[in-house]
Amino acid sequence: MLTILCASSVSLTTTRLALASLVSFSYNKAQVMALSTQPYKGARDFYPDDKRLQKYLFGVWRTVAEKFGYEEYDAPILEPLELYLAKTGEEIVNEQTYTFEDRGGRHVVMRPEMTPTVSRMVAAKRQELTYPLRLYSIPNLWRYERPQRGRLREHWQLNVDLFGIAGLEAEHEIIQVADSVMQAFGSRRNQYSIRLNSRKLVDAFMHEHLGLHEVQTYTLGKLIDRKSKIPHAEFVAQADAIFTPSQREQGLTEQLLEGLKAEDLSELPPKLADHESVKELKQLMDWLKASGISNCVFDLTLMRGFDYYTDIVFEIFDRDPENNRSMFGGGRYDGLIGLFGVENLPTVGFGMGDVTLANFLETHQLLPKLKPETDIYVVLVGDDMYEKAQTVLADLRQMGLSVAVDSSGRKAGSQIKTAASKGVHYALFIGEKELESGQFNLKDLATGTEEQHSLQRIVSMVKDFRK
């Protein structure tokens, strides 16, 4: 096919010529050095075992989301650049996205997150959608950066968003969904914690309590976000750098450190204790506790990177010392829909990545052993059995089983070995004997036991096992 393109390119348009020369370049090069078999940097190939795990993760995600009444949606992976410029954070868009210009001169981005997309979709049908609106999706997302543990260039993310509820009921439900996902994967509440904070509270702390200006608030917010990752002395030095000399003289650094020490709502500085957001956080934690979610903690240093969060934010943390990290989170973003020129809409949501989740499950040994979808591996015994076995194969499939046949012509032992190494549970033998008698040997490959039955009996046995 490559050669055909090259040969026929002579009389084509310039565009086609350029394409053809590109193709011929790689074609010639391929003769010198072998093509790489590696997937694109930071992206993954999914062989059946990997895909099976992914299907399991997605399946649990779907089940939980739908259990709370969320409906699945989807959207194109490409979005216009402008969608991200307003609220995502400039650095993320400029340096960490896949951006290109299409043939019509449009600036296109491979979506790095789903929130702007779902906001766009909801804004587009702002008037005709029914609220409360519950939406979820499992999009693949791309970010341009150096891959490291838990962070690849392409990943999939469960996105759950609740639109149209201004009260804490929304936070309560969304965090319940997040918690239910963790429970559904078999994790216990002592393995993770749910950290809560409020952007409004942090703003009040910095504005009203410390008396900072707008720019200082923003910079300090980013610094607080990093607090747990940098040495204490460095945090102090950088905080000092944000404050003016007179602010430092007033002892703002000390007040900051004192305030951030609060590990519970009751430990907040008196001036903040009566703030509206404190009452909200308290109310929310009470509701969550009443729902059996006992692993919630308040954390004033919890910021989350996005600028679009407006109020309560939360994160799920892995408590394992080996993997002590933030896994995923979300919060309230009431101002995003309004960017599309329609009336604002209160929204709470979260996003949960497949890579960090898989790391968590692996760390806590929560990954199930997944079996292939094939119910029966058929071992052909004797000569010319392939053709003679077809009727039986068709019957089994007709009766609802997934049946793979070993058409290699190898001896029975090798065929069984193949079946076992593929992880299929049953082997079924088909030879002259079986075709004459209508009784087939069904071998349980896990136990090694073997029984003779009619096809109907075999089908019901296998179906019973499958349940």
Add this chain to the structure above:
RNA sequence: GCGGACGUAGCUCAGUUGGUAGAGCGUCGGAUUGUGGUUCCGAAUGUCGCGGGUUCGAUCCCCGUCGUUCGCCCCA
């Protein structure tokens, strides 16, 4: 974008103070041709990541490059 480590058979890795390489596992075949996962015998497979330099000679030394990985930046 920055720094460290690594890159030898399908996989995990050893090795050569520079003379073109091995082990285990796996794969394939066999142990009187209808029964695996524990045995025994046998076999195949490497441009020692790629390019360049030094050298009589490089998988080993030097430079570059690509890739993997850990961390930083940043964080969805």
